[in-house]
Amino acid sequence: MAKDGAGAGGAPRTSLLYDPAFRSIAFQIVLLVAVLFVGWYLFHNTTQNLASRNIASGFGFLGQPAGFDIIQTLVPYGQSATYGEAFVVALLNTMLISAIGIVLATIIGFIVGIARLSSNWIVARLATVYVETLRNIPLLLQIFFWYFAVLRALPGPKQSLSPFEGMYLNQRGLYMPVPVTEPGFWTIPVALLLGIVGAIAVSAWARKRLMATGKPFHSFWAGLGLIIGLPVLAALATGVPFTFEFPELKGFNFQGGVVLIPEFMAVLFALSLYTASFIAEVVRSGIMAVSKGQTEAAHALGLRQGLTLRLVVIPQALRVMIPPMTSQYLNLLKNSSLGAAVGYPELVAVVAGTVLNQTGQAIEVIALTMAVYLTFSLIISLFMNWYNARKALIER
Amino acid sequence: MTDQSQAHVFTPTPPQPPPANMVGVVGWLRANLFNGWFNSLLTVFSLYLLYLTLPPLVSWAFINATFSGTDRTMCEASPHGACWTFIKMRFNQILFGFYPEGEQWRPIVTFLIGLGGLIGTAFRFAGKRWLVLFMLTGFPIIAFFLLAGGYFGLTEVETAKWGGLTVTLVVSVTGIVASFPIGIMLALGRRSQMPIVRSACVVFIEVVRGVPLISVLFMASVMLPLFLPEGMTFNKLLRALVGVTLFTAAYMAEVVRGGLQAVPKGQYEGAAALGLGYWKMMILIILPQALKLVIPSIVNSFISLFKDTTLVYIVGLFDVLEIIRVSTKDANWIGFEKEGYVFAALMFWVFCFAMSRVSLRIEKRLDTSHRK
Numbered sequence A: 001m002a003k004d005g006a007g008a009g010g011a012p013r014t015s016l017l018y019d020p021a022f023r024s025i026a027f028q029i030v031l032l033v034a035v036l037f038v039g040w041y042l043f044h045n046t047t048q049n050l051a052s053r054n055i056a057s058g059f060g061f062l063g064q065p066a067g068f069d070i071i072q073t074l075v076p077y078g079q080s081a082t083y084g085e086a087f088v089v090a091l092l093n094t095m096l097i098s099a100i101g102i103v104l105a106t107i108i109g110f111i112v113g114i115a116r117l118s119s120n121w122i123v124a125r126l127a128t129v130y131v132e133t134l135r136n137i138p139l140l141l142q143i144f145f146w147y148f149a150v151l152r153a154l155p156g157p158k159q160s161l162s163p164f165e166g167m168y169l170n171q172r173g174l175y176m177p178v179p180v181t182e183p184g185f186w187t188i189p190v191a192l193l194l195g196i197v198g199a200i201a202v203s204a205w206a207r208k209r210l211m212a213t214g215k216p217f218h219s220f221w222a223g224l225g226l227i228i229g230l231p232v233l234a235a236l237a238t239g240v241p242f243t244f245e246f247p248e249l250k251g252f253n254f255q256g257g258v259v260l261i262p263e264f265m266a267v268l269f270a271l272s273l274y275t276a277s278f279i280a281e282v283v284r285s286g287i288m289a290v291s292k293g294q295t296e297a298a299h300a301l302g303l304r305q306g307l308t309l310r311l312v313v314i315p316q317a318l319r320v321m322i323p324p325m326t327s328q329y330l331n332l333l334k335n336s337s338l339g340a341a342v343g344y345p346e347l348v349a350v351v352a353g354t355v356l357n358q359t360g361q362a363i364e365v366i367a368l369t370m371a372v373y374l375t376f377s378l379i380i381s382l383f384m385n386w387y388n389a390r391k392a393l394i395e396r
Numbered sequence B: 001m002t003d004q005s006q007a008h009v010f011t012p013t014p015p016q017p018p019p020a021n022m023v024g025v026v027g028w029l030r031a032n033l034f035n036g037w038f039n040s041l042l043t044v045f046s047l048y049l050l051y052l053t054l055p056p057l058v059s060w061a062f063i064n065a066t067f068s069g070t071d072r073t074m075c076e077a078s079p080h081g082a083c084w085t086f087i088k089m090r091f092n093q094i095l096f097g098f099y100p101e102g103e104q105w106r107p108i109v110t111f112l113i114g115l116g117g118l119i120g121t122a123f124r125f126a127g128k129r130w131l132v133l134f135m136l137t138g139f140p141i142i143a144f145f146l147l148a149g150g151y152f153g154l155t156e157v158e159t160a161k162w163g164g165l166t167v168t169l170v171v172s173v174t175g176i177v178a179s180f181p182i183g184i185m186l187a188l189g190r191r192s193q194m195p196i197v198r199s200a201c202v203v204f205i206e207v208v209r210g211v212p213l214i215s216v217l218f219m220a221s222v223m224l225p226l227f228l229p230e231g232m233t234f235n236k237l238l239r240a241l242v243g244v245t246l247f248t249a250a251y252m253a254e255v256v257r258g259g260l261q262a263v264p265k266g267q268y269e270g271a272a273a274l275g276l277g278y279w280k281m282m283i284l285i286i287l288p289q290a291l292k293l294v295i296p297s298i299v300n301s302f303i304s305l306f307k308d309t310t311l312v313y314i315v316g317l318f319d320v321l322e323i324i325r326v327s328t329k330d331a332n333w334i335g336f337e338k339e340g341y342v343f344a345a346l347m348f349w350v351f352c353f354a355m356s357r358v359s360l361r362i363e364k365r366l367d368t369s370h371r372k
Helices: A002-008 A020-053 A059-063 A083-116 A121-134 A139-151 A187-213 A219-237 A262-289 A292-300 A305-342 A347-359 A362-393 B002-008 B024-032 B037-063 B072-077 B084-096 B105-121 B128-148 B164-190 B195-210 B213-222 B236-262 B265-273 B278-315 B320-328 B337-366
Strands: A168-170 A173-176 A178-181 A242-245 A248-250 A253-255 A258-260
Touching: A020 B195, A059 A083, A059 A362, A083 A121, A083 A262, A083 A305, A083 A347, A083 A362, A121 A262, A121 B037, A121 B337, A139 A262, A139 A305, A139 B278, A139 B320, A139 B337, A173 A262, A187 A219, A258 A262, A262 A305, A292 A305, A305 A347, A305 A362, A305 B213, A347 A362, A347 B213, A362 B195, A362 B213, B072 B084, B084 B164, B084 B320, B084 B337, B105 B128, B105 B164, B128 B164, B164 B195, B164 B236, B164 B278, B164 B320, B195 B236, B213 B236, B213 B278, B236 B278, B265 B278, B278 B320, B278 B337, B320 B337
Parallel strands: none
Antiparallel strands: A168 A173, A173 A258, A178 A242, A248 A253
């Protein structure tokens, strides 16, 4: 130690070992070497294992014919479809169930969360029971319950339940009528689009007027009227250019109409009810985070309970709620992978299950699956961050 | 004198009793159930909902249910009630899986030691730190030798025979205990000044948090054999444990990071001013405060891990749920899915609800703020 210090001259120097900068660099180099070594070791083992098992590598398998069937497809998927197309079908199924799940879970979650804070004793109790029951039971168990104990236990096609005319519920799913388009149908989507644009314009105008003159306008009802009314008018004007195709019992099964398969319904129910219990807690804590003075001030101004909630409390609570809500949405997306357990053909079931079994290319398949979830996570967080930034700007 | 003073004493008239509809049962009902038409409507609707669901549920689960017998004949006699005989006959498997009958005292003793230790840590007494130390070091070793056997005259029970609640508890407790130190290291790494360390930790944490557990378990079951040198194999339980631990560690890291961020900067500076090095500063000053802050979040991670253990069926383990699912497929017991899943739900619910109450209690006890 002393020798080191003497050589440098000037201020006495301690050992290089005690120099923080040197230690930091040395430590990082050691870490990097260790990570690289472990990586090389795994890579080496893997290539040897793959060679000895005669498994090809690379993503070439995506172009090969898949040769298996998928029970729910949103895009055409035939006998000669490739693994790549199977991947796309699975991806769309994951997106479908996540999107519908997010919407349902948010609606139920908001209702339950607000109900938990209700002054009505019995409503608050019921909401508490809902939250405490559903969030303490594993999601997989709930999926199994809906699938095996409820939907699979329904009667067969011949004894179908029919809650409404033209709708049939049995072991094989929910059969519903589907509209079949006729010439001139294009007017309805166009009218719907116009209605949505009109509703947005009306609400913008109403807000402007409210800010300028203080006169409120029922933009919600006007918007709803536009969105529903315009397509109805268009349909009537063109002489109702569509008919309904009803499912009919032919032989042992229903033909025609559209069917929601039980796997889809089980996963959707479980996923949205389970996530709703968490969203309810997010909503409740968000509302409770708004100080009581805000509610009291709104009441003092003469706003009624509903208006207080809508105009004063929820806009402020929303800001607190956004980050935890984002993580709930991400959880829902990731949890949709549990559909694999009952055979809902989503990403994990199709790609990490069937495709992996058929090709044996574990690394590519798992990497592909994980990459998709990572991308989705990134997109949802980016979107929610943008929304958060927009909402946060309103603050003072 | 006395006359004069008495004349000036003010005697208020006694207050009138409140209106009959503001006190007692009627008042409570008015205040909580029927204040306004909307609330009254909600009350009526809720009562109707309860009327629709509760009586059939009670009659299914208790009144018409079958508890006796050893096979399905008794249950078929009362088709509108639950068949708890099914659960009764399978109860041993639900708790222990295929653990040999004669050795089942071993999981029970392990469970009791663990439970005793947990209850012990809830109280304050002089030697508590020794108990905590024992639970973190001695207990896992004892548990391993008790469960796996092969030494000290205990017959070996291979992990393939473990199942049911035993596996669920082993996976969740090992997962949380093993992920704790890894999570702390990752959290420290993420807050480190060293760019390579920091980015390595960030990448690990964010990648793991961005993918579902099911894909991590898939990876553990199909990719681990590829990564290892030929001939080296892992048993299924260990695969699940590796997957679950790494997954939980990433979440634990974020929990710990939250705690580290909540420790005021003065504490770091004070420790540095005392001349403490990085590790001494962390171990003696920062981590004790940070970890105390996040105990409720750690319990919450444990709850979600406990629920997530149901996914270990992916690697081929028989946890509570998988045992029940397999049992409902048994030809002798077809058609009793409802009973099976309701019972499983009840088991998980009891565990998770108890833990969430514990978490709330700890939160209240540790709360030193003065908020109302």
